[in-house]
Amino acid sequence: MWEQYEVPRSEGTRIHRIGSMLICVAVEMAGEGDLLSAMPMYDAALSLKKTTRKNVVSSVTLPPLDDPVWYKFFIDSSKHYELLPGYPQIPVCVRLKEAFSLPPGADLKGWIFSRIEARILVSGVELVSFPLAKPHKTLYGTPETGVICRYDEAQFLTSSEPMFESMLTDPGLVAHPVRLRNTSSTAVRVTELCIYGEQLSIFWTGARMQSERLSFVFGSSGVRMSLDGQGSLSPDWTTIAKPRVSGEERFIERSFELFKAMTRL
C-alpha cells in the first residue's frame, strides 16, 4: 500500500482504498507536462465494503476533473508518484476511551493508536496530505494557553504488545509504545495524550506501523512529551517516515513560543 505507483496516464482514475477512505488519483495533460489531480473521499468508502478492488472504480461516482474538489499539481513529465504515511502537521490529541488515574510515582507502560495521513509525493516532494478520516480539531489545554490539535480517540492498552488485529482492519493506524510517569505528589487523571508527530518516525513491516516509544511525564508543572527510545523492533521493520524536526529543535521552538506568548514581544 505504501509504495511507489506509476502515474495513471492511460487508465483513467486510480483509486487507493485505505481503511474507510478512498484516495482518487488522475492525470491530465497540461502543455508538455502533466497535471496530477488527487481527491479524498470519506463517505463513499463506507458503501463499498463488499466491493472487490476491481469494481471500486465503477462503483464510485467521481466528480469531473474540472470540479474544485480535486487538488491539482503540475508534475512535469514525472512517471511515478509515491503514497506514503505521515503524521498531521498539527499535534494529535488522543482522547482515551477510558480515562484512568495515575498514582504518584507510578510508571506505566502501554500502547495507544493514532491515525496518520496519506501523503502523495512526486520526485520526493510532497504534493498533498489527506487525513484518513474526516478530520476534527480539538484544543489540548486551556483556552488561554492550549494547543490546537487533530482529534483522535483510542484505547490505552496495557498489554506488552499492541493488539495488531485492530490495525489490520484499519491500515491508517500507527501504534505508539507509551510510557507514563507521574512525578508529582498527587494522583493524575489521564484523559488524553498529545502527540507531536513531527518528532516521530514511522516504522513499517509491510502490514503494520509503529513509532518510537513516547514518554509522558506528569509533573507538578504540567505534562511533557519526549521520545523514550525506539521500543522493540524486529529486523524486518523499515523506516517509512522520518521526523520533520528533532526533539531538541522542538523544545527550543516551544520555549521560544512560550516566551513570546508570555512577553508578547
Next chain:
Amino acid sequence: MTETVTAAPEAVAKSQWILDLIPAESPLGRIFTIDTALKLTRVGISIVLGLLFVGLIMTVLKRITRKRLNARSGSLVVKLAQYLGFALIAINTLEAAEIDLSALLGAAGIAGVALGFAAQTSVSNFISGFFLMSEKTFTVGDVVTVDTTTGVVYSIDALSVKLRTFDNQLVRIPNETLIKTNVTNVTRFETRRLNVKITITHATDIEKARVLLFEAAEATEIVLRQPEPLFMIQGIGKDGVDLLFGVWLTNDDWVSGNNDIYAGIQKRFRAAGIEFAHATMTVYEKKAREPSVAGRSS
C-alpha cells in the same frame, strides 16, 4: 640677530587673488571672510557626518529591532533614536557654527512652550504609544475592535495605529484614543467561542432542541471537540425559551464555522419541526356593550 623667514611666497600669491576678488571693506567682504568659509565648512561637515552617523545607527537599530522586538516596539525605538539623532546633529551644527547656545536656550524655552502647545496632541499620542507598547494589548496582525471599528492591525506607529477593516479600508486611530477607549483584541487567543443565541417556542421540547444542537456541533468538522459545547437555558421570556449554545472555533475557522453551525442548526430544527420563536403579542378583543333600550319609556 633676527632671522626673517619668508614662507612660501607662491602660496601667498595664490590665495591672495581670492581675497582680492571680494574687497575686504565691502559689505560682502565683511561677511565672506576666511573665518566664515571655515565655519560653513565645519557646519557642512558636521551635518554630513551627523547624517551618516545617524543613518548608520538607524540601520543597525532597525536590524536589531526587527529580530528581537515586534514591529510596534521596534518602530517606536527607531523613531525615538531618529529624533534624538537629529537633535544631536542640530546641537553639533550650532556649535560648529560657533553660535552661543546659551543665548538660544532662552529663546528655546519660549519656543518650547509655544511648540508644546502646538504639538500637545502629537506629544500625547507619542507618549500614549509607549504606554500601549508596555501593555502589549495587541500586535500587528491581530484583529481588534476600537469603539465601532473592527479591523486587522496594519501598522503601529509613533503617533497612531492603523487598522485595515474587512471591507479593505484603512482607519487611522490616534494612540491617545486607544489609551482612553476600550480596545477588544478579538484574536489574542487561538480559540474563540461562538455564542449562538436562539429562542424556541414555549411548546418546543427543550431536551429535543438540546440534542439537535449538539448533533449540529458534532457534524461540523471545524467545531473543536474540546472544550465541549456549552448549552444553557437563559430564560423563559414572553416570546419563547431563550437558549445559549456556545461552540469553540479556532480563529482561522471563524467565518466558515459561523456559516456551518448556523446552517446546520436551522437544517436540523426544520427537519424536526422545531420553530424559532418570533416576537408575539396576544390581543384580546373586548366587545362593546350595546346600549340597552328596554325599559325606555316614551
